[in-house]
Amino acid sequence: MQITVLRGRDDECRAVRNLLAGVPDGGGALVLHGEPGSGRSALIGYAHRYAAEGCTVLAGTGLAEEAALPYAGLQRLLDPVLDRAGVLPEAQRHLLRLALAGEGCPADRRLALSMAVLGLLAAAARDRPLLVTMDDVDRGDPPTAQVLAFVARRLRHLPVAVLLTADVTATIDGVAAHRLGLLNERESVAVLADRLPEWPCAPVAAALAAVGGGNPQALVDLADVLSPGQCRGEEPLPGAPPADGALGRAYRARLDRLPSDTRRMLLLAALDEDGEPATLIRAAGAAGTAVEALAPAEVAGLVRVGPRGVTFPQPLARAMVAATAPLAERRAAHRLLAGALDADGQRLRRAMHLAAAQTGTNPALAVELERAAAGGQGGWATASAALRRAAELSDQPTRAAARLLAAARYAWAAGQPAQVRLLLGRLRAVCTDPTVTGHADLLRGELELRCDAASAASATLLTAAGAVAGTDRALALTALVRAGEAVCFAGDQYRYAEVGRRATALRRPNDPPAVELMSSLVAGVAATLRGDHERAGPALRRAVVLGGRLTGPALTPTALTCAAAAGLVVAVDGAAHRLAERAAVLARERGELSMLSRALELRAVAEYWLGRHEAAAETSRDGLRVARAAGQVNCANVHLGMLAVLAAIRADRETSLRRIREIGEAPTPGSRPHALAGWALAVLDLVDGRHAEAAARLASLARLGTGRGQVLVQVMATPYLVEAAAADLPHRPVATAALAVFDRWASSTASPLRRALSARCHALLASRGSGEAEREFETALRLHPTEAGTFERARTELLFGQELRRSRRPRDARGHLHQARETFILLGASCWAEQATAELRAAGESVGPPDLPAARLLTGQQLRIAQLVAEGATNREIAARMFLSTRTVDHHLRNVFHRLGIRSRTELARAFAAERHAGLASDR
Structure with missing residues (x-):
């Protein structure tokens, strides 16, 4: 039997199957509640298909047109089995015949009529179990609903199942009920994919899922009207389900049953998204009505009216009320709302309502929208929408282009990459000004870096830097910083030299702090990548100092993340953490989702170096949520890679592999997410004693001396590479070369942790049992900071203990192994604690479970x-x-x-x- 898949309705389908499974031993009933379009009828259809081979099916639907005809729904439902009425007592048979003939039923005979229906169904189920369904039972005539509710409560000893559906506002006492929830994004995308000829691109799918609001019918209606260009993200997407779709028709039917004043007030409430009661009251007065007119809509469950305003409990109701209203009525409602708003205190909202009521161009209104939205007033997404409308109202192409560019920047800050792509596409079609094109390329390059093909981003950003260098050096340096990020992300560090040369050419004496900060960062990273740490250190430290001094307009998340990145490269982890934290806080305060994920990425790396692994994992989880919400796929994959590494270090194989699977196959080999996944897998290999495999993975992260691959990730992973290679002779030359790079970097910093790790690596590569190995281990333990990096110190204690035990010095080994074991237990690193325990036992000590309180x-x-x-x-x-x-x-x-x-x-x-x-x- 072929059962149609109902996306996101597994629990409901299971409930239907359970209902039908129990019918032979005694029936039952179920009511499915849901808003319009939630899939109630589809579940009725599922029940019919599932029961087809084992049950007789009686099916009916509540019709609003027959709501005033008592027992009309019952007549349609029972018509196929009325020939069984002969088994009923004469009085019941007569009463049933009168009721179904339209002659009604006296109030004192309703119980007898209900018993007659129950008896008729029992007779119909005598030869074969019976399934009775009534879709939209609350829309039809109330007497039918009352009889079916009576029957549904009395099926315990009958082979009859009753399945009813109703709106969320309907109540049927004494019958088991289930409310249909909203589909999540994954389920929504699956519904769209079922209906579309090709799978929509990820940003389009996410945007449509948001518009659909988790409503299956809304998603089906959207899929039915989507053009190929919209499916590919080349054309603007609908802002609401179509008014002439099935969901639109259902809402229009509900609204048509309401008084005209109620519909007018509903439209005002739907268009006034800020929901301030005073605004709605003033607009209602201007329309010649009052908020009290909403009472019938409140009874119908469309709105809730409270002291703080009007709310729409069903997510799509607001959009559908507006979408199904005639255009003239919508424009009139917008004008009323504009008149109810203050021209100064509510400037942007007023201008948006005026613009919604406007046809054609209106330069003055376009200027008003632009000024009201300046700086992201009202939120970046709202400001972007205002500037899009201002561009449409403009009568000069150059002004329209400038407004489209600003709208795109605001949409990027709001975390709306799909909207940015559309706006940049429109801009490219109407503008040839090189300066505007350069600004657009900067935004396009950042979009590619965070969301698309990062390998192409550096070229786009370098082009943008060249285009704007003559008019805006600060913006050109911003483009170069992003280009540097792009080449590092893609694993093309050899191309950073070009970025550095261009930044040097743009540098001027007495540059403002934010400009000097960016040029210092680029110069420092370029010097680091070519191994010139004597030049790199001062430039990077200068960037960190400047970042800590920023104030006023220069204090931006972009500038702070530049300073934090410089701090990580020069190994001042505490300062880097403070700067990244400030950047994250500032990005949240300003609502700049485009920069928040990057700030959290840098904070997580700083927490890793500070030994705060749990904090780093929490930060990366936060960054992952932000990146996904903002459509920044590349950033999300970096956070997933970091989570995989952190889980692997804790020997949490299941979590690490799950995070790697989430990254998928999208990242290209050599990219940062790909390298982080390789690092994580190598650590898992090392935990399992597969040293050769671990060394091979880590050695492949970068090709030293060529600038290709993830040099910076390999530097971070060098201690693990050396540990793996120490037990695998063929990979020792690669580990030795990587350690030389690590040493040059570590010795140029003031970081005790880096120097301690360097000493530990040298100890591992020294001859076993040699004085050199012991001296290097002791140096490492002396250098390990006490206030941070306790995990790495415990790893050094464990490795030193292993070295001493294997050099036949078990007594000397035990102290280090005990210290390592206790630290690992305190940190919750159970796998490493077990390794320390095993080493202790091998050193001749009987070790039981931890006895610490x-x-x-x-x-x-x-x-x-x-x-x-x-x-x-x-x-x-x-x-x-x-x-x-x-x-x-x-x-x-x-x-x-x-x-x-x-x-x-x-x-x-x-x-x-x-x-x-x-x-x-x-x-x-």
Whole structure:
């Protein structure tokens, strides 16, 4: 039997199957509630197909046209089985015949009529189980709904199933109910793909999923009207489901049943998206009505009216009310709302309403929109929409082009890459001015860097820098900084020299701090990549200092991320972290999603070097959410790569491989996400003792001396490369060369951690049991900072302990191994703790489970979560009490289990109970 797939309705289909599975042993009933277009009718169809071979099916639909005809729906439903009415008692048969003939039923005989219907269905089910369905039961005549509800409550001993559907506002007491939820983005995209001749590109799919609001019918209607150009992202997408689609018709039918004043007020409320009560009251007064006219719409469940304004509980209702209104009525409503707004305090909203009511060009209104939206007033997305409309109202092509360019910049800040592509496409078609084209290329290059083919971004950005260098050096340097990011992302570091030469040519004495900061960053990175650390260090440190001094208009997320990047290259991790944190905070405050993901990427790297692995993972998860929301696929893949590395370092194989699978095959070989995934896989190989495989992966990250591949990632991973190569002789020459690069960098910094790692690497490559190996290990332990990098220090203790044990010095090894084991336990790094335990046992020491109290093993927050779990609280309850997300609680609880060496909540409760008893015993 072929069952049509219903996207995102697995739970509902399962409920229908469970309902039908129980029919032979005694029936039941189910009511499916949902907003228009949510798929109620599709589920009725699914039930019919599923029951076709095992049940007789009686199907009906509630019709609004027959709502005033008592028992009209019942007559249509029962018509196929009326020949079985002869088994009913004469009085019931007579009453049923009168009711279905349109003669009604006296109030005191309704029970008898309902029993007659129940008896008729029982008779119809005598030979074969029966499925009775009524779609939109609340739309038809109320007496039919009352009889079916009566029957649905009395099926326990009958082979009859009743399946009803109704709006979310309908209630049927005593019958099991299920409300249909919204589809998520993945399910929405699947619905679109089922209907479209070709799979829509990712930004288009995401945008359409948002417009569809998780409503299946809305998505089907959108797919039916989508042009090939829209599917490819070359033309503007619809802002709402089509008014003449099935969903539009359903809403129009609902609205037509409301009084005209109610429809007028609904349209005003739908168009006034800010929802200030005073605005709506003034607009209603100007329209000759009042907010009270919304009462019928509130009863119908379309809106909720409260002290803070009017809200639409069904996500698509607002859009459909506006979309189904005639154009003349929409324009009149916009004019009323504009008249109700203050020209000064609500300038942008007023101008937007006036523009929506305007036809043709209007230069004065275009200027007003431009001024009102300047600087992203009202939010970047709203400001972008205002400038798009201003371009349409412009009567001069040059002004229209400038406004389109500004609209594109604002859309980029708002995290709307699909909108940026469309606006740049329109701009290219109407503008040939080289300066405007240069500005557009800068934006296009950044779009390519973050969202598309990063390998092409550097060429676009270098072109943009050349185009604007004569008129705006600061913008040209911004383009060069982005071009440098692009060549590093793509693994083409040999091309950074060209970026550096161009930046040097643009540098001037007494440049403003933000301009000097960018030129210092480019100069420092260029020198670093060619191994000239004597020149690199001062330039990069200057960029860090300038970043810390920025104030006023120069203080931007872009400038701060430049300073943070410089700090990471020159290994001042604390300063880099502070700058990246400031950049992230500022980007959030300003709503600049385009820069937020990059700031979080830099903060995560700083936290990695500071040894704050859990914080780095949380930052990367945050960055991943932001990047995905902003459509920045490349940035999302970098965060996924970082999460894979962090999970691998903790020996969390499942999480690391899952993150790598999420990256997929999109990143090209040599790109940063590809290299991070390789690093993660190499660490997993190392954990499993596959040293040759680990060394081969890490050696392939970059081709030293050529500037190709991910040089910076390989430098970060060099300690793992050396550790793998120390046990695999064929890869020692590559590891030695990589260590030489690492050494030159580390020695040029003031970072004790880098120097400690360098010493550890030299110890690993020294002859086993040699004095050189012992001296280098001791140097590494002396250099490891005590306030940060505890994980790396513990790794050094473990490796030193291994060296001493294998050199037949077990007594000397035990102290280092004990220290490593305790640190790993405290950090929740259970796999590494197990390795230290195994080494201790090999050194002749009997080691049991950790006997440290929970207060020492857990952080303060973890300890509080563990205590609440031990008391029986659920993750949701803990999240509410501690003002955390349930995801965060779940993350911390997994770490608690790792650190305490337990596997379940029950074991956790027992561990805390035992600890309390031990504490009481010691007190006594």
